[in-house]
Amino acid sequence: MPQTDSAAEGARILTICNACRYCEGYCAVFPAMEHRRAFAGADLNFLANLCHNCAECYYACQYAPPHAFAVNVPRVLAEIRAQSYRQYAWSNGRYTAGVFALGAVLAFVFARSAGPRFYDVIPHAFMVAVFGTISGFVLAALAIGAIRSAKEFGVRWDTKALARAAADVLTLEYLRSGGAGCTYPTERHSGARRWFHHCTFYGFLLCFASTTVAALYHYGLGRLAPYPYTSLPVLLGTFGGVGLLVGPAGLYWLKRRRDPATADANQNSMDLTFLSLLFATSLTGLLLLVLRASSGMAPMLLIHLALVAALFATLPYGKFVHGIYRSLALLRYALEQRGGR
Amino acid sequence: MARHKVAAVLPEEPVRKECSTTELRYDLPRKGEGSLYQSDVVVIGGGNAALCAALSARESGASVTVLESAPQAFRGGNSRHTRNMRCMHPAPTDVLTDSYPEEEYFLDLMRVTSGDTNQQLARMLIRESPRAHAWMRTNGVRFQRALGGTLQLGRTNAFFLGGGKALLNAYYAAARARGIQVVYNAEVTGLCVPPREFVTGAVCVAGNATEFRAKAVVVASGGFESNFEWLQEAWGEAAQNFLVRGTPYNQGKLLRLLLESGARPVGDPKQCHAVAIDGRAPRYDGGIVTRLDCIPLGIVVNREGRRFYDEGEDLWPKRYAIWGRLVAQQPGQIAWAIIDSKVLGKFMPSVFPPVSGQTIGELAEALGLPRAALEHTVAGFNQSVTPGSFNPEALDDCGTTGLSPPKSHWAQRIDTPPFFGYPLRPGITFTYLGVEVNERAQVRLADGNYSPRILAAGEIMAGNILGKGYLAGLGMTIGTVFGRIAGLEAARAAN
Ligand SMILES: Cc1cc2nc3c(=O)[nH]c(=O)nc-3n(C[C@H](O)[C@H](O)[C@H](O)COP(=O)(O)OP(=O)(O)OC[C@H]3O[C@@H](n4cnc5c(N)ncnc54)[C@H](O)[C@@H]3O)c2cc1C
Ligand code: SF4
Ligand code: SF4
Numbered sequence: 001m002p003q004t005d006s007a008a009e010g011a012r013i014l015t016i017c018n019a020c021r022y023c024e025g026y027c028a029v030f031p032a033m034e035h036r037r038a039f040a041g042a043d044l045n046f047l048a049n050l051c052h053n054c055a056e057c058y059y060a061c062q063y064a065p066p067h068a069f070a071v072n073v074p075r076v077l078a079e080i081r082a083q084s085y086r087q088y089a090w091s092n093g094r095y096t097a098g099v100f101a102l103g104a105v106l107a108f109v110f111a112r113s114a115g116p117r118f119y120d121v122i123p124h125a126f127m128v129a130v131f132g133t134i135s136g137f138v139l140a141a142l143a144i145g146a147i148r149s150a151k152e153f154g155v156r157w158d159t160k161a162l163a164r165a166a167a168d169v170l171t172l173e174y175l176r177s178g179g180a181g182c183t184y185p186t187e188r189h190s191g192a193r194r195w196f197h198h199c200t201f202y203g204f205l206l207c208f209a210s211t212t213v214a215a216l217y218h219y220g221l222g223r224l225a226p227y228p229y230t231s232l233p234v235l236l237g238t239f240g241g242v243g244l245l246v247g248p249a250g251l252y253w254l255k256r257r258r259d260p261a262t263a264d265a266n267q268n269s270m271d272l273t274f275l276s277l278l279f280a281t282s283l284t285g286l287l288l289l290v291l292r293a294s295s296g297m298a299p300m301l302l303i304h305l306a307l308v309a310a311l312f313a314t315l316p317y318g319k320f321v322h323g324i325y326r327s328l329a330l331l332r333y334a335l336e337q338r339g340g341r
Numbered sequence: 342m343a344r345h346k347v348a349a350v351l352p353e354e355p356v357r358k359e360c361s362t363t364e365l366r367y368d369l370p371r372k373g374e375g376s377l378y379q380s381d382v383v384v385i386g387g388g389n390a391a392l393c394a395a396l397s398a399r400e401s402g403a404s405v406t407v408l409e410s411a412p413q414a415f416r417g418g419n420s421r422h423t424r425n426m427r428c429m430h431p432a433p434t435d436v437l438t439d440s441y442p443e444e445e446y447f448l449d450l451m452r453v454t455s456g457d458t459n460q461q462l463a464r465m466l467i468r469e470s471p472r473a474h475a476w477m478r479t480n481g482v483r484f485q486r487a488l489g490g491t492l493q494l495g496r497t498n499a500f501f502l503g504g505g506k507a508l509l510n511a512y513y514a515a516a517r518a519r520g521i522q523v524v525y526n527a528e529v530t531g532l533c534v535p536p537r538e539f540v541t542g543a544v545c546v547a548g549n550a551t552e553f554r555a556k557a558v559v560v561a562s563g564g565f566e567s568n569f570e571w572l573q574e575a576w577g578e579a580a581q582n583f584l585v586r587g588t589p590y591n592q593g594k595l596l597r598l599l600l601e602s603g604a605r606p607v608g609d610p611k612q613c614h615a616v617a618i619d620g621r622a623p624r625y626d627g628g629i630v631t632r633l634d635c636i637p638l639g640i641v642v643n644r645e646g647r648r649f650y651d652e653g654e655d656l657w658p659k660r661y662a663i664w665g666r667l668v669a670q671q672p673g674q675i676a677w678a679i680i681d682s683k684v685l686g687k688f689m690p691s692v693f694p695p696v697s698g699q700t701i702g703e704l705a706e707a708l709g710l711p712r713a714a715l716e717h718t719v720a721g722f723n724q725s726v727t728p729g730s731f732n733p734e735a736l737d738d739c740g741t742t743g744l745s746p747p748k749s750h751w752a753q754r755i756d757t758p759p760f761f762g763y764p765l766r767p768g769i770t771f772t773y774l775g776v777e778v779n780e781r782a783q784v785r786l787a788d789g790n791y792s793p794r795i796l797a798a799g800e801i802m803a804g805n806i807l808g809k810g811y812l813a814g815l816g817m818t819i820g821t822v823f824g825r826i827a828g829l830e831a832a833r834a835a836n
Contacts (some may be wrong), residue, residue: 010792014694015629015690016692018690019629019630019632019689019690019691019692020504020628020629020630022424022501022503022504022505022507022629023503023504024485025486025500025502025503026503037686055501056507057503059506059507059510060503060504060506060507060510061506062421062422062504062505062506062626062628063628063630066414066415066625067414067415068623068626069435069630113715178483178502180483187510187514188514
C-alpha cells in the first residue's frame with residue numbers, strides 16, 4: 001500500500017493505542033494490534049478490515065479530539081479500508097462493470113416483446129445469456145479481490161479458525177459488543193445496526209436461494225416461471241425481499257443519524273449506492289410478484305431485471321466487497337488467536 | 342463554622358469576569374435570593390467520586406446538581422485516565438480471577454502505607470468494594486472479561502471495559518436519565534457553611550460569577566496536582582519541570598478552602614505520587630501512554646551522563662513509583678533511559694519513538710548529553726556486568742560487581758547497536774494532602790466535629806486511607822465507595 005496521509009495518520013494513532021490498550025476488550029482490532037509494534041501496509045489494511053466502525057473506542061478515548069493527541073480510530077480505519085478496497089479491486093474492471101450494467105439494461109429494453117408471461121417479454125435463453133455473462137465477470141472480479149486481500153492478510157486453511165471466523169461472520173459477533181450493541185449511530189448502545197444488517201444479509205441469501213431453487217425447477221423439473229405464491233422460490237423470494245426492504249432502509253436511516261465525527265464522509269456515496277440498489281431491486285421484485293398477472297408486468301419486469309443487472313455488475317466495486325475482506329480479516333484474526341502468526 | 346465577612350461579595354447581577362481568585366467565604370448576595378443553582382445536594386467535581394455521589398444521592402431521593410469545572414469534552418478529572426479498580430473477592434468472578442480475600446487486601450494496604458492508614462476506614466473500604474462493584478454494573482459500567490489484562494492485575498483488579506472515560510460516559514448517561522443536573526465549565530470558588538440549614542457557594546460558570554445553594558454538599562474535586570504554584574510550595578523551583586499526567590482542572594481550590602477554614606488535614610502535604618514519564622509528554626493530560634517501562638532493562642543517567650540509582654533494585658511494578666522522585670532530584674529534573682537493541686521490544690511499547698545512535702557517542706550527541714561522560718558510564722557499566730541468566734519476569738541473577746550505584750538485577754551489557762535513549766521527567770499522578778473524614782464521609786471541621794452537610798469523596802479524602810504509598814486501583818475504589826456513602830449521607834442531611 002502506498003504511504004498516504006491516512007496510512008501515516010493510522011500509524012500515528014495505532015502507536016498511541018498500542019501504548020494505551022484501554023480498548024482491548026471491545027473488538028478484534030485491539031488484540032490484533034497488540035501483536036504488532038509497527039503499523040504500515042498489509043498490517044494496517046488487515047486491522048482496518050477488522051474494524052466495523054462501531055465507534056465504541058472513539059467515545060471511550062481519553063485522547064479523542066479536542067485532546068491534542070486527536071485519536072479517532074474509527075475514522076482513520078474507515079479511510080484506510082476504503083483505500084484497501086481500491087487496492088484489492090481489479091481496477092480495469094470498474095469500467096467494464098459500468099459497460100456490463102448499461103449493456104444489460106439496453107439489451108433487455110431492445111429484446112423485450114409483448115406477452116402475458118415472463119419469457120414472452122424476455123426470452124429465457126436471452127436472460128440466461130445476459131446474466132451468465134455478468135456473473136462470469138463479477139465472479140472473476142470478486143475472486144481477484146479476494147485473492148489479493150487473502151494474500152496480503154496471509155490466510156491459510158485451518159478448519160478450526162475457519163469455523164471461528166464463519167461463526168463471527170454469520171452471527172455478527174462483534175456488532176453485539178458483549179450484548180450491549182454498537183455505539184451506532186450515536187453514543188448510546190443499540191442493537192439496531194446488527195439487526196438491520198442481519199435482515200439485509202439473510203434477505204440477500206434468501207433471494208439468492210430463491211433464484212437457485214427456481215433454476216433447479218427450471219432445469220431439473222422442467223417447471224417454468226411464474227411459480228405459485230406458495231411455491232418454494234416465491235416464498236424464499238418474498239421473505240428475502242422483505243428483509244432486503246427492511247434491512248437497507250434501516251441501515252440507511254441509521255446512517256443518516258450517524259455521528260459525523262466517526263465516519264469517513266467520502267464513503268457515503270458508495271454505501272448509499274449499494275443500499276439503494278438492494279432496496280430498489282427488492283421493491284421491484286415484490287411489485288413484480290403483485291403485478292405479474294396484470295399489464296404492469298412487462299414494464300416492471302424490465303425495470304427489475306435492469307436493476308438486478310446493475311446490482312450484480314457493480315458488486316465488485318461497491319460496499320458489497322466489505323463482506324469478503326472483513327471475513328478474510330476475521331479468518332486471519334482467528335488464525336492469530338490460535339497462535340499461528 | 343461562623344459566617345465571615347471576608348472576601349468578595351457576589352455581584353448583584355451575574356457579570357462576565359475571569360474568576361481566577363479563590364474566594365474564601367463570602368456573604369450571601371445582598372438580595373438574599375437569586376441562587377442560580379439550587380438543589381438538595383450539590384456535588385462539586387465531575388470525576389468518578391462526584392458521579393458516584395450524585396447517583397447515590399439521587400437514588401436516595403434528593404435532587405442533585407453536579408458542578409464540574411471542566412468543559413464537557415474534558416469532564417471527569419483524573420478518573421478519565423484510569424483503567425481499573427481494586428476489588429476484594431472470595432472466589433473467581435467473570436471479571437476477576439482466583440480470589441482476593443479481605444485480609445490479604447488489608448495487609449497489602451498496610452505494607453504500602455507502612456501503616457499510615459485509618460484502619461477502620463480501610464476495613465470498611467475493603468468490605469464495601471464488592472458491593473460497589475455490583476452497584477457500578479447497575480449504573481451501566483461494563484468490565485472486561487478476566488483473562489489477559491496487560492498489567493497482570495487480573496486477580497486483584499477489575500478492568501473497566503474501554504477504561505475510565507467509558508465508565509464516566511456510563512455514569513453521565515445514567516445521571517441524565519435520572520434527572521441530575523450537570524453544569525460544565527462550572528468552577529466552584531467559594532464555600533460558605535452557615536450554622537443553619539443551607540450551604541451556599543460561589544461558582545463561576547463559563548466566566549460568569551454566580552451562586553449555588555444546597556442542603557448538603559459533596560466535595561469531590563480531587564487534589565491539587567495540577568496547581569503549579571502549590572506544587573512549588575512543596576517542591577520549590579523543581580516543580581516547574583514536572584509534568585501532570587492527568588487533568589489540568591484539579592487546582593485544589595476546594596481543598597484549600599476547606600483547610601484554610603480549619604478542616605483537619607490528612608496525608609503527607611509535601612508528597613505526591615510521581616512516576617518517570619517520557620519527557621516529551623504534554624504538560625497536562627498525557628495519561629497512561631507517556632509511561633516508560635524500560636528502566637529496569639537498561640541504565641538511567643542524568644544530564645551529566647552519570648547513573649544515580651539502582652535501576653534493577655526490585656520488580657518494576659514495585660519500583661516504578663519511586664522514579665518520579667528520583668528524577669525530580671536530578672539537576673534540571675531530567676534524566677535519560679539508555680538501552681540497546683537487545684531489549685527493544687521487551688517492554689510495553691511507548692508512544693514516543695526512542696532517539697537512536699549507532700554508537701554510544703552518537704546517541705549522546707543526539708540526546709544532547711556529554712559524549713565522553715556517557716561513553717565512560719556505559720563502558721564502566723559494561724565492565725562490571727556479571728554473567729547470569731537474564732529473566733525479566735523474576736529477580737534474576739544478572740547483577741553488577743564493583744559498580745556504584747549497583748544494578749542488582751537484569752544487568753546486561755549495553756553493546757548491541759543501534760542504541761536508544763528516552764528522556765524522562767517526573768510525572769505527577771496525584772497529591773496526598775486531603776481532609777479528614779469519618780466512615781460517613783463527613784468532613785471534620787475546625788471545631789473538631791464532623792459536618793453532616795459537608796461530605797468529601799475521592800482523592801480529596803484519599804489520604805485517610807493512603808497516608809503515603811500507593812496500591813494500584815485503590816483510587817477508584819476509594820472514590821466509588823466513599824462517593825456512594827457521601828451521596829447517601831448528603832441526601833440524608835437534606836431530608
Ligand atoms: C494517568 C492516570 C492513571 C490512573 N489510573 C488509575 C487506575 O487505573 N486505577 C485507579 O484506581 N486510579 C488510577 N489513577 C488515580 C485516579 O485517577 C484517582 O485516584 C481518581 O480518579 C480520583 O477520583 P476523583 O473523582 O476523586 O477525582 P477526579 O477524577 O480527578 O475528579 C475531580 C473533579 O473535580 C473537578 N474540579 C476540580 N476543582 C473543581 C472546582 N473548584 N469546581 C468544580 N469542579 C472542580 C475536576 O474538573 C474533576 O472533574 C490514575 C491517575 C492517572 C493520572
Ligand atoms: S482508542 Fe484511545 S482509549 Fe482506546 S486504545 Fe486507542 S488511545 Fe487508548
Ligand atoms: S470502531 Fe469499533 S470495531 Fe472499530 S476499532 Fe473501534 S471498537 Fe473496534
